[in-house]
Amino acid sequence: MVNLKCFDRIIVGPAEVKGRRTSVKYTLEFDGLRKEYELVNVYPEDIDQRVLSAFFNVAGIVPAINYTLFSDEIKLDLELDQVDLKFFEDMSRVTARDIFVNRIVNRTGLIREEYLPNPEDVTPEDAEPKAHVSAEKITSKDIGPVQLDEKSCGVMSSGGKESLFTYGLLREMGCNVYSFFLNESGRHWWTALTAYRELARRDPNTRKVWSNIDRLFAFIEKNMKIVVPYYWRKNREIYPVRLFWYANYILSFIPIALKHGVGNIVMGNEFDDPSGLTFEYKGIRHYYATFDQSLDFDNYMTGYFKAKGLDIKQWSPLRPLTPISMLKIFKDRYPDLIPLITSCHSTHIENGVVKPCGTCFKCNGVQLMLLAVGIDPRLLRYEDKHIETLPQRIARGLIRLEPSLIQHSIYLATQRGVWKQGKAEPVWHVEMLHFDNINATPTFIPHKWLRRKVLDLYEKYTLGYVKLVGDKWVPMTREEIERIKET
Secondary structure, three states, X not given: OOOOOOEEEEEEEEEEEEOOEEEEEEEEEEOOEEEEEEEEXXXXXXXXXXXXXXXXXXXXXXXXXXXXXOXXXXXXXXXXXXXXHHHHHHHHHHHHHHHHHHXXXXXXXXXXXXXXXXXXXXXXHHHOOOOEEEEOOEOOOOOOOOOOEEEEEEEEEOOOHHHHHHHHHHHHOOOEEEEEEEEEOOHHHHHHHHHHHHHHHHOOOOEEEEEOHHHHHHHHHHOOOOEOOOHHHHOOOOOOOOOOOHHHHHHHHHHHHHHOOEEEEEOOOOOOOOOOOOOEXXXXXXXXXOHHHOHHHHHHHHHHHHHOOOOOEEEOOOOOOOHHHHHHHHHHHOHHHHHHOOOOOOOEEEOOEEEOOOOOHHHXXXXXXXXXXXXXXXXXXXXXXXXXXXXXXXXXXXXOOOHHHHHHHHHHHHHOOOOOOOOOOOOXXXXXXXXXXXXXXXXXXXXXXXXXXXXXXXXXXXXXXXXXXXXXXXXXXXHHHHHHHHO
């Protein structure tokens, strides 16, 4: 059995709601030590204190879900109901498996060698949560009747191309759109800053919640003996352990959603090609480190809200749409939003302007796709030196996109005459709409009236529909397409 224990006990609580400020204490007990940190959210407007308390408490337990592999006990010392406790237990099992496979067994360079298991010795039991979870303050809270509008959508916004496209798309479809920004206290917020400043100026529905959750994660992981010291200097693309945090962002915004009758939490989760993936390692089900961006997670959260008595649906309109097709629509229909995009997690500020680093894996992929569809990367604040040296970085493999997407992007860029490095053949299905049983099912948008309108728009910019049969993409018939629109 692999021993990854770092903590004797993690205590989450007590929690406090005071005006627009909410807080919950995290206490780590290990090696005779006791260390504390306070997770804080600050809201931009007055909210019913009962609602704020009910949903901040469950948002507050989300960070602890990442550490059930590494602690003997997790004590939840704050008021929850049975639905919240089941959420914690369900998410802990999924997250522990995803972390074990993708951050422990698969070497990242961020875990000390002496704690890494021999892959040959791994069993499914190694990936199960180790912590005993105790929760003594189980209550039943009635937040009263809530009227929600199925045409009101809260878009979880990061400043990236997917969330900004989703904002533009739903606005065009006639929805009442709110942009929800979580202002992390560290530099990661700089990625969202350009979009937030401009949308806050243009759109009164823009909302921001300030949180120090990023510093809480850093506090916990700096105290884990299995994590290499100064891990942030070794790899800025991934974190050493944590994989589950979007639920905290979403639950932090539910009080605002309920106040304004928002009936949809909409994510900008893009198309992921599942062909050739097993989603299993030695009998351990996992999500390649992306569970909280998956369709399964969206469906779970919709069920969670229903169990809480709320008709809130969580979904993403991007699931069948490849990034190339999305950017083609973006260029044609929402050009006013393109300069707001920041797709880099290593940004810096020059003269008050947030600029991408221009050379990381994420920047390289974005620049390639922009060139492929004819968008000038300089609109996103990339510099000539970044664009001119892009072919060399891609040739060195410094890009993290699916091979089919890289090949087709190079093909399109070559056709436009902007790519002079060698040749590439097109990939026939990349500019088509993709459906499968894992990432993009026919009900990817739960509202039929909206799904039909969105697909009618997508059809103007794509070359048809495909479905996944085995590991192969095959064209869909007109009858199959109509069934998706009518399901």
